[in-house]
Amino acid sequence: MARPRIVVVGAGFAGLGALRRLERRIPKGAAEIVLVAPNDYMLYNPLLPQVSSGLLTPQSIAVSLHRLLRRTRMVPGSAIGVDPHRRVVLVRKISGELVHERYDRLILAPGSLTRVFDIPGLSEFGYGNKNLAEAVVLRDNVLAQLELANASDDPVERRQRTRFIVVGGGYTGVETAASLHRLTDEAARLYPDLAQLISWHLVDIAPRLLPELGESLGEKALDLLRDLGVEVTLEVTVREVTETAVTLTDGRVLDCRTLIWTAGTSPSPLIGTLDAPTEKGRLVVGADLAVPDHPEVFAIGDSAAVPDLSRDDEGARCPPTAQYASKQAVTAADNVVASLLGRPLTAFKHRDRGLVVDLSGKDAVARPFGVDLAGFPALAVTRGYHILTLPSGPSRARVIANWLIRAVLGGEVARLGFMHGKPSTFVDIEAQHYLTPEDARSESARLTAAAGQG
Numbered sequence: 516m517a518r519p520r521i522v523v524v525g526a527g528f529a530g531l532g533a534l535r536r537l538e539r540r541i542p543k544g545a546a547e548i549v550l551v552a553p554n555d556y557m558l559y560n561p562l563l564p565q566v567s568s569g570l571l572t573p574q575s576i577a578v579s580l581h582r583l584l585r586r587t588r589m590v591p592g593s594a595i596g597v598d599p600h601r602r603v604v605l606v607r608k609i610s611g612e613l614v615h616e617r618y619d620r621l622i623l624a625p626g627s628l629t630r631v632f633d634i635p636g637l638s639e640f641g642y643g644n645k646n647l648a649e650a651v652v653l654r655d656n657v658l659a660q661l662e663l664a665n666a667s668d669d670p671v672e673r674r675q676r677t678r679f680i681v682v683g684g685g686y687t688g689v690e691t692a693a694s695l696h697r698l699t700d701e702a703a704r705l706y707p708d709l710a711q712l713i714s715w716h717l718v719d720i721a722p723r724l725l726p727e728l729g730e731s732l733g734e735k736a737l738d739l740l741r742d743l744g745v746e747v748t749l750e751v752t753v754r755e756v757t758e759t760a761v762t763l764t765d766g767r768v769l770d771c772r773t774l775i776w777t778a779g780t781s782p783s784p785l786i787g788t789l790d791a792p793t794e795k796g797r798l799v800v801g802a803d804l805a806v807p808d809h810p811e812v813f814a815i816g817d818s819a820a821v822p823d824l825s826r827d828d829e830g831a832r833c834p835p836t837a838q839y840a841s842k843q844a845v846t847a848a849d850n851v852v853a854s855l856l857g858r859p860l861t862a863f864k865h866r867d868r869g870l871v872v873d874l875s876g877k878d879a880v881a882r883p884f885g886v887d888l889a890g891f892p893a894l895a896v897t898r899g900y901h902i903l904t905l906p907s908g909p910s911r912a913r914v915i916a917n918w919l920i921r922a923v924l925g926g927e928v929a930r931l932g933f934m935h936g937k938p939s940t941f942v943d944i945e946a947q948h949y950l951t952p953e954d955a956r957s958e959s960a961r962l963t964a965a966a967g968q969g
Contacts, residue, residue: 532844596955684719
Protein backbone atom coordinates (compact mmCIF):
# COMPACT_ATOMS: atom_id res chain seq x y z
CA MET A 516 0.00 0.00 0.00
CA ALA A 517 1.15 3.55 -0.73
CA ARG A 518 2.41 5.52 2.20
CA PRO A 519 -0.02 8.18 3.44
CA ARG A 520 0.98 11.72 2.52
CA ILE A 521 0.66 14.46 5.14
CA VAL A 522 0.90 18.03 3.87
CA VAL A 523 1.43 20.97 6.22
CA VAL A 524 0.86 24.52 4.94
CA GLY A 525 2.83 27.18 6.80
CA ALA A 526 6.01 27.15 8.89
CA GLY A 527 5.13 29.47 11.75
CA PHE A 528 4.65 28.43 15.36
CA ALA A 529 1.75 26.17 14.40
CA GLY A 530 3.14 24.61 11.24
CA LEU A 531 6.65 24.00 12.52
CA GLY A 532 5.32 22.64 15.81
CA ALA A 533 3.10 20.17 13.96
CA LEU A 534 5.94 19.02 11.71
CA ARG A 535 8.33 18.41 14.58
CA ARG A 536 5.65 16.44 16.43
CA LEU A 537 4.87 14.37 13.32
CA GLU A 538 8.53 13.53 12.82
CA ARG A 539 8.72 12.34 16.43
CA ARG A 540 5.50 10.31 16.32
CA ILE A 541 5.70 8.68 12.89
CA PRO A 542 8.31 5.94 12.34
CA LYS A 543 10.80 6.59 9.56
CA GLY A 544 9.35 5.59 6.19
CA ALA A 545 5.80 5.10 7.49
CA ALA A 546 4.44 8.30 5.90
CA GLU A 547 5.52 11.07 3.56
CA ILE A 548 5.58 14.48 5.24
CA VAL A 549 5.47 17.60 3.05
CA LEU A 550 5.79 21.27 3.99
CA VAL A 551 4.53 24.09 1.77
CA ALA A 552 6.08 27.44 2.76
CA PRO A 553 7.68 30.32 0.85
CA ASN A 554 10.73 30.57 3.12
CA ASP A 555 13.16 28.02 4.51
CA TYR A 556 12.97 29.51 7.98
CA MET A 557 10.47 29.95 10.78
CA LEU A 558 10.10 33.62 11.74
CA TYR A 559 10.03 34.21 15.49
CA ASN A 560 7.85 37.28 15.05
CA PRO A 561 7.41 38.29 18.74
CA LEU A 562 10.93 39.75 18.49
CA LEU A 563 10.40 41.44 15.13
CA PRO A 564 10.17 44.96 16.67
CA GLN A 565 13.68 44.44 18.04
CA VAL A 566 14.90 43.71 14.51
CA SER A 567 13.29 46.90 13.21
CA SER A 568 15.14 48.86 15.91
CA GLY A 569 18.47 47.12 15.26
CA LEU A 570 18.63 45.54 18.70
CA LEU A 571 18.63 42.10 17.03
CA THR A 572 20.00 41.04 13.65
CA PRO A 573 17.49 39.53 11.19
CA GLN A 574 19.21 36.14 11.27
CA SER A 575 18.66 35.94 15.03
CA ILE A 576 14.93 35.30 14.63
CA ALA A 577 15.03 33.42 11.31
CA VAL A 578 15.12 29.83 12.57
CA SER A 579 16.45 27.41 9.94
CA LEU A 580 13.92 24.72 9.01
CA HIS A 581 16.69 22.52 7.61
CA ARG A 582 18.25 22.37 11.07
CA LEU A 583 15.00 21.38 12.79
CA LEU A 584 13.34 19.07 10.24
CA ARG A 585 15.00 15.85 9.11
CA ARG A 586 12.33 13.88 7.24
CA THR A 587 10.13 16.60 5.76
CA ARG A 588 10.15 17.38 2.04
CA MET A 589 9.97 21.13 1.55
CA VAL A 590 8.10 22.75 -1.33
CA PRO A 591 9.28 26.39 -1.60
CA GLY A 592 6.16 28.34 -2.48
CA SER A 593 2.83 29.68 -1.30
CA ALA A 594 -0.38 27.67 -1.10
CA ILE A 595 -2.94 29.68 -3.11
CA GLY A 596 -5.84 27.24 -3.16
CA VAL A 597 -7.21 24.00 -1.71
CA ASP A 598 -9.55 21.54 -3.39
CA PRO A 599 -10.75 19.31 -0.53
CA HIS A 600 -12.79 17.12 -2.90
CA ARG A 601 -9.71 15.99 -4.84
CA ARG A 602 -7.50 16.40 -1.75
CA VAL A 603 -5.14 18.73 -3.55
CA VAL A 604 -3.27 21.89 -2.49
CA LEU A 605 -2.42 24.35 -5.28
CA VAL A 606 1.03 25.86 -4.83
CA ARG A 607 2.69 28.81 -6.54
CA LYS A 608 6.41 28.03 -6.25
CA ILE A 609 8.90 30.83 -5.69
CA SER A 610 9.90 30.24 -9.34
CA GLY A 611 6.36 31.19 -10.41
CA GLU A 612 5.41 27.65 -11.44
CA LEU A 613 1.93 26.43 -10.43
CA VAL A 614 1.97 22.87 -9.07
CA HIS A 615 -0.26 20.68 -6.96
CA GLU A 616 0.39 18.61 -3.86
CA ARG A 617 -1.87 15.66 -3.16
CA TYR A 618 -2.63 14.86 0.47
CA ASP A 619 -4.24 12.17 2.61
CA ARG A 620 -4.13 14.47 5.63
CA LEU A 621 -3.76 18.23 5.54
CA ILE A 622 -2.78 20.63 8.34
CA LEU A 623 -3.52 24.25 7.49
CA ALA A 624 -1.40 26.75 9.40
CA PRO A 625 -1.02 29.60 6.88
CA GLY A 626 -0.90 32.35 9.48
CA SER A 627 -2.29 35.83 8.92
CA LEU A 628 -1.77 39.06 7.03
CA THR A 629 -1.72 42.66 8.15
CA ARG A 630 -5.29 43.89 8.55
CA VAL A 631 -5.97 47.11 6.70
CA PHE A 632 -9.01 49.20 5.91
CA ASP A 633 -10.04 51.26 2.93
CA ILE A 634 -8.06 54.31 4.02
CA PRO A 635 -6.87 56.55 1.16
CA GLY A 636 -3.11 56.37 0.75
CA LEU A 637 -2.50 53.66 3.36
CA SER A 638 -1.30 50.89 1.04
CA GLU A 639 0.79 53.36 -0.95
CA PHE A 640 2.49 55.27 1.87
CA GLY A 641 2.15 53.09 4.97
CA TYR A 642 4.88 50.81 6.34
CA GLY A 643 4.22 47.42 7.88
CA ASN A 644 6.25 45.43 10.41
CA LYS A 645 5.16 41.83 9.93
CA ASN A 646 8.11 40.15 8.23
CA LEU A 647 11.88 40.45 8.05
CA ALA A 648 11.89 42.47 4.85
CA GLU A 649 9.47 45.02 6.30
CA ALA A 650 11.42 45.26 9.56
CA VAL A 651 14.72 45.97 7.79
CA VAL A 652 13.14 48.44 5.35
CA LEU A 653 11.35 50.19 8.21
CA ARG A 654 14.59 50.66 10.14
CA ASP A 655 16.38 51.98 7.06
CA ASN A 656 13.53 54.38 6.38
CA VAL A 657 13.49 55.78 9.92
CA LEU A 658 17.24 56.41 9.85
CA ALA A 659 17.06 57.83 6.33
CA GLN A 660 14.41 60.32 7.38
CA LEU A 661 16.72 61.65 10.08
CA GLU A 662 19.64 61.92 7.65
CA LEU A 663 17.49 63.77 5.12
CA ALA A 664 16.06 66.07 7.77
CA ASN A 665 19.54 66.92 8.98
CA ALA A 666 20.60 67.74 5.42
CA SER A 667 17.63 70.07 4.82
CA ASP A 668 17.21 73.76 5.66
CA ASP A 669 13.43 73.67 5.04
CA PRO A 670 11.66 73.72 8.46
CA VAL A 671 8.53 72.07 7.00
CA GLU A 672 10.49 69.21 5.49
CA ARG A 673 12.47 68.74 8.70
CA ARG A 674 9.22 68.52 10.67
CA GLN A 675 7.74 66.01 8.22
CA ARG A 676 10.79 63.75 8.34
CA THR A 677 11.20 63.78 12.12
CA ARG A 678 7.60 62.86 13.03
CA PHE A 679 6.74 59.16 13.17
CA ILE A 680 3.24 57.74 13.68
CA VAL A 681 2.43 54.17 14.75
CA VAL A 682 -1.15 52.95 14.34
CA GLY A 683 -2.20 50.10 16.63
CA GLY A 684 -2.22 49.67 20.40
CA GLY A 685 -1.60 45.92 20.45
CA TYR A 686 1.67 44.10 21.12
CA THR A 687 3.31 44.87 17.80
CA GLY A 688 2.33 48.54 17.83
CA VAL A 689 3.42 49.17 21.42
CA GLU A 690 6.70 47.28 21.07
CA THR A 691 7.46 48.86 17.68
CA ALA A 692 6.86 52.38 18.98
CA ALA A 693 9.03 51.79 22.06
CA SER A 694 11.87 50.06 20.17
CA LEU A 695 12.07 52.57 17.33
CA HIS A 696 11.80 55.50 19.74
CA ARG A 697 14.98 54.22 21.38
CA LEU A 698 16.61 53.92 17.95
CA THR A 699 15.89 57.56 17.13
CA ASP A 700 17.14 58.57 20.59
CA GLU A 701 20.48 56.96 19.74
CA ALA A 702 20.53 58.54 16.29
CA ALA A 703 19.70 61.97 17.72
CA ARG A 704 23.14 62.05 19.32
CA LEU A 705 24.56 62.24 15.80
CA TYR A 706 22.16 65.04 14.83
CA PRO A 707 21.89 67.31 17.89
CA ASP A 708 19.93 69.91 15.92
CA LEU A 709 17.13 67.36 15.44
CA ALA A 710 16.84 66.21 19.05
CA GLN A 711 13.98 68.58 19.89
CA LEU A 712 12.18 67.92 16.58
CA ILE A 713 11.92 64.13 16.72
CA SER A 714 8.46 63.03 17.86
CA TRP A 715 6.70 59.70 18.10
CA HIS A 716 2.92 59.23 18.14
CA LEU A 717 0.87 56.10 18.77
CA VAL A 718 -2.83 56.13 17.91
CA ASP A 719 -5.44 53.43 18.34
CA ILE A 720 -9.19 53.29 17.89
CA ALA A 721 -9.60 51.27 21.11
CA PRO A 722 -10.17 53.00 24.48
CA ARG A 723 -7.20 51.18 26.11
CA LEU A 724 -3.77 49.88 25.22
CA LEU A 725 -3.14 46.15 25.39
CA PRO A 726 -6.60 45.17 26.66
CA GLU A 727 -5.51 41.50 26.94
CA LEU A 728 -3.20 42.48 29.81
CA GLY A 729 -5.98 43.99 31.87
CA GLU A 730 -6.62 47.57 32.92
CA SER A 731 -3.77 47.86 35.44
CA LEU A 732 -0.95 46.69 33.15
CA GLY A 733 -2.48 48.49 30.18
CA GLU A 734 -2.25 51.73 32.15
CA LYS A 735 1.31 50.87 33.18
CA ALA A 736 2.31 50.34 29.56
CA LEU A 737 0.66 53.65 28.68
CA ASP A 738 2.64 55.43 31.40
CA LEU A 739 5.90 53.81 30.26
CA LEU A 740 5.35 54.91 26.67
CA ARG A 741 4.57 58.45 27.72
CA ASP A 742 7.63 58.50 29.98
CA LEU A 743 9.70 57.57 26.93
CA GLY A 744 8.24 60.54 25.10
CA VAL A 745 5.70 58.76 22.89
CA GLU A 746 2.48 60.73 22.51
CA VAL A 747 -0.40 58.25 22.83
CA THR A 748 -3.89 59.09 21.55
CA LEU A 749 -6.71 56.57 22.04
CA GLU A 750 -10.13 56.29 20.36
CA VAL A 751 -8.62 57.86 17.25
CA THR A 752 -7.39 56.35 14.00
CA VAL A 753 -6.25 57.42 10.53
CA ARG A 754 -8.54 58.97 7.96
CA GLU A 755 -6.06 59.60 5.14
CA VAL A 756 -2.36 59.20 4.38
CA THR A 757 -0.35 61.21 1.86
CA GLU A 758 3.36 61.31 1.15
CA THR A 759 3.86 64.21 3.56
CA ALA A 760 0.92 64.19 6.01
CA VAL A 761 -1.45 62.00 8.02
CA THR A 762 -5.04 63.04 8.75
CA LEU A 763 -6.58 61.60 11.92
CA THR A 764 -10.25 61.04 12.65
CA ASP A 765 -10.18 63.75 15.33
CA GLY A 766 -9.51 66.27 12.56
CA ARG A 767 -5.80 66.81 13.15
CA VAL A 768 -3.48 66.90 10.15
CA LEU A 769 0.09 65.97 11.14
CA ASP A 770 3.12 66.57 8.97
CA CYS A 771 4.64 63.11 8.63
CA ARG A 772 6.48 60.96 6.09
CA THR A 773 6.51 57.70 8.08
CA LEU A 774 3.28 55.99 9.14
CA ILE A 775 3.69 52.48 10.57
CA TRP A 776 0.55 50.34 10.39
CA THR A 777 0.26 47.57 13.03
CA ALA A 778 -3.51 47.64 13.62
CA GLY A 779 -4.11 43.93 13.91
CA THR A 780 -4.13 40.98 11.54
CA SER A 781 -6.61 39.10 9.38
CA PRO A 782 -6.64 35.37 8.53
CA SER A 783 -4.89 34.17 5.40
CA PRO A 784 -7.09 34.41 2.27
CA LEU A 785 -6.16 30.76 1.63
CA ILE A 786 -8.94 29.79 4.05
CA GLY A 787 -11.56 31.22 1.71
CA THR A 788 -10.54 28.89 -1.12
CA LEU A 789 -11.91 25.81 0.68
CA ASP A 790 -15.53 26.97 0.43
CA ALA A 791 -16.02 25.79 4.03
CA PRO A 792 -17.68 27.61 6.97
CA THR A 793 -15.66 30.46 8.45
CA GLU A 794 -16.01 32.81 11.40
CA LYS A 795 -14.55 36.29 10.91
CA GLY A 796 -12.43 34.82 8.15
CA ARG A 797 -11.09 31.95 10.28
CA LEU A 798 -11.82 28.35 9.32
CA VAL A 799 -14.30 26.77 11.71
CA VAL A 800 -12.99 23.55 13.24
CA GLY A 801 -14.16 21.22 15.98
CA ALA A 802 -12.51 20.71 19.33
CA ASP A 803 -10.37 18.04 17.64
CA LEU A 804 -9.12 20.74 15.20
CA ALA A 805 -10.64 18.96 12.19
CA VAL A 806 -12.92 20.65 9.65
CA PRO A 807 -16.39 19.15 10.23
CA ASP A 808 -17.23 18.42 6.57
CA HIS A 809 -13.66 17.40 5.71
CA PRO A 810 -12.27 15.31 8.59
CA GLU A 811 -8.98 14.78 6.75
CA VAL A 812 -8.29 18.54 6.99
CA PHE A 813 -7.07 20.14 10.22
CA ALA A 814 -6.59 23.85 10.84
CA ILE A 815 -4.60 25.57 13.59
CA GLY A 816 -3.11 28.94 14.47
CA ASP A 817 -4.19 32.41 13.37
CA SER A 818 -6.49 31.22 10.61
CA ALA A 819 -8.50 28.69 12.61
CA ALA A 820 -11.54 29.35 14.80
CA VAL A 821 -10.78 26.84 17.56
CA PRO A 822 -13.24 26.29 20.44
CA ASP A 823 -11.75 27.37 23.77
CA LEU A 824 -12.75 24.58 26.14
CA SER A 825 -10.98 26.25 29.07
CA ARG A 826 -13.73 28.90 29.23
CA ASP A 827 -17.31 28.38 30.34
CA ASP A 828 -18.96 30.76 27.88
CA GLU A 829 -20.40 28.97 24.86
CA GLY A 830 -18.89 29.92 21.53
CA ALA A 831 -15.60 31.13 23.00
CA ARG A 832 -12.64 30.87 20.60
CA CYS A 833 -8.95 30.53 21.30
CA PRO A 834 -6.98 33.74 20.81
CA PRO A 835 -4.64 33.83 17.79
CA THR A 836 -1.40 33.88 19.77
CA ALA A 837 1.88 32.02 19.39
CA GLN A 838 1.28 30.27 22.71
CA TYR A 839 -2.01 28.75 21.55
CA ALA A 840 -0.67 27.96 18.07
CA SER A 841 2.24 25.96 19.53
CA LYS A 842 -0.09 23.91 21.74
CA GLN A 843 -2.60 23.34 18.93
CA ALA A 844 0.25 22.03 16.78
CA VAL A 845 0.85 19.12 19.13
CA THR A 846 -2.83 18.15 19.29
CA ALA A 847 -3.26 18.45 15.51
CA ALA A 848 -0.23 16.23 14.82
CA ASP A 849 -1.39 13.63 17.34
CA ASN A 850 -4.87 13.64 15.81
CA VAL A 851 -3.47 13.20 12.31
CA VAL A 852 -1.61 10.11 13.51
CA ALA A 853 -4.69 8.86 15.36
CA SER A 854 -6.90 9.33 12.30
CA LEU A 855 -4.51 7.33 10.12
CA LEU A 856 -4.51 4.52 12.69
CA GLY A 857 -8.28 4.60 13.14
CA ARG A 858 -8.07 5.72 16.76
CA PRO A 859 -10.21 8.32 18.57
CA LEU A 860 -9.17 11.95 18.28
CA THR A 861 -8.32 14.20 21.22
CA ALA A 862 -9.98 17.52 21.98
CA PHE A 863 -7.71 20.55 22.27
CA LYS A 864 -7.75 22.29 25.63
CA HIS A 865 -5.27 24.82 26.93
CA ARG A 866 -5.33 27.40 29.70
CA ASP A 867 -3.58 30.68 28.95
CA ARG A 868 -0.23 30.93 30.74
CA GLY A 869 0.07 34.68 30.42
CA LEU A 870 1.38 37.43 28.18
CA VAL A 871 4.61 39.40 27.90
CA VAL A 872 5.38 42.77 26.30
CA ASP A 873 8.98 43.97 25.84
CA LEU A 874 9.19 47.76 25.60
CA SER A 875 12.93 47.62 24.82
CA GLY A 876 15.67 48.95 27.04
CA LYS A 877 14.82 48.18 30.67
CA ASP A 878 11.04 48.43 30.36
CA ALA A 879 8.53 45.59 30.11
CA VAL A 880 5.15 44.48 31.38
CA ALA A 881 4.09 40.87 31.83
CA ARG A 882 1.32 38.74 33.22
CA PRO A 883 2.65 35.22 33.80
CA PHE A 884 -0.04 32.90 35.22
CA GLY A 885 -2.21 35.88 36.13
CA VAL A 886 0.45 37.75 38.13
CA ASP A 887 0.95 41.38 37.08
CA LEU A 888 4.61 42.40 36.71
CA ALA A 889 6.39 45.56 35.58
CA GLY A 890 9.95 46.87 35.55
CA PHE A 891 12.93 44.53 35.93
CA PRO A 892 10.92 41.44 37.05
CA ALA A 893 8.75 41.78 33.94
CA LEU A 894 11.82 42.24 31.75
CA ALA A 895 13.44 39.12 33.21
CA VAL A 896 10.28 37.08 32.63
CA THR A 897 9.84 38.48 29.12
CA ARG A 898 13.40 37.85 27.97
CA GLY A 899 13.46 34.44 29.66
CA TYR A 900 10.21 33.47 27.94
CA HIS A 901 11.60 34.36 24.51
CA ILE A 902 14.80 32.39 25.09
CA LEU A 903 12.84 29.32 26.19
CA THR A 904 10.39 29.61 23.29
CA LEU A 905 12.92 30.06 20.49
CA PRO A 906 13.06 26.60 18.90
CA SER A 907 16.79 26.32 18.09
CA GLY A 908 20.06 26.63 19.98
CA PRO A 909 21.81 28.89 17.44
CA SER A 910 18.88 31.33 17.50
CA ARG A 911 18.95 31.48 21.29
CA ALA A 912 22.70 32.10 21.23
CA ARG A 913 22.39 34.88 18.64
CA VAL A 914 19.61 36.64 20.55
CA ILE A 915 21.48 36.49 23.86
CA ALA A 916 24.68 37.69 22.16
CA ASN A 917 22.83 40.61 20.53
CA TRP A 918 21.30 41.65 23.85
CA LEU A 919 24.70 41.48 25.58
CA ILE A 920 26.45 43.44 22.82
CA ARG A 921 23.85 46.20 23.01
CA ALA A 922 24.03 46.30 26.81
CA VAL A 923 27.83 46.47 26.92
CA LEU A 924 28.85 48.25 23.71
CA GLY A 925 25.68 50.07 22.62
CA GLY A 926 23.97 49.97 19.24
CA GLU A 927 24.98 50.81 15.68
CA VAL A 928 23.21 53.63 13.86
CA ALA A 929 23.65 52.72 10.20
CA ARG A 930 21.34 51.93 7.32
CA LEU A 931 21.68 48.61 5.48
CA GLY A 932 20.80 49.94 2.02
CA PHE A 933 17.14 48.90 1.83
CA MET A 934 15.53 52.33 1.68
CA HIS A 935 14.39 51.99 -1.93
CA GLY A 936 11.40 49.72 -2.48
CA LYS A 937 8.81 49.04 0.21
CA PRO A 938 7.53 45.46 0.51
CA SER A 939 4.02 45.11 1.88
CA THR A 940 1.98 42.37 3.49
CA PHE A 941 -1.23 44.38 3.32
CA VAL A 942 -4.11 42.03 2.63
CA ASP A 943 -5.57 44.01 -0.27
CA ILE A 944 -2.31 43.42 -2.15
CA GLU A 945 -1.72 39.81 -1.09
CA ALA A 946 -5.28 38.70 -1.77
CA GLN A 947 -4.82 39.14 -5.51
CA HIS A 948 -2.67 35.98 -5.61
CA TYR A 949 -5.22 33.56 -4.13
CA LEU A 950 -7.70 31.45 -6.08
CA THR A 951 -11.45 31.41 -5.68
CA PRO A 952 -12.98 28.05 -4.68
CA GLU A 953 -14.14 27.57 -8.28
CA ASP A 954 -10.70 28.34 -9.70
CA ALA A 955 -9.09 26.03 -7.14
CA ARG A 956 -11.30 23.16 -8.28
CA SER A 957 -10.65 23.94 -11.93
CA GLU A 958 -6.88 24.17 -11.54
CA SER A 959 -6.69 21.04 -9.41
CA ALA A 960 -8.68 19.11 -12.03
CA ARG A 961 -6.35 20.33 -14.78
CA LEU A 962 -3.15 19.57 -12.91
CA THR A 963 -4.21 16.17 -11.63
CA ALA A 964 -5.41 15.20 -15.10
CA ALA A 965 -2.10 16.29 -16.60
CA ALA A 966 -0.30 14.16 -14.04
CA GLY A 967 -2.45 11.17 -14.87
CA GLN A 968 -4.25 11.21 -11.52
CA GLY A 969 -7.58 12.73 -12.47
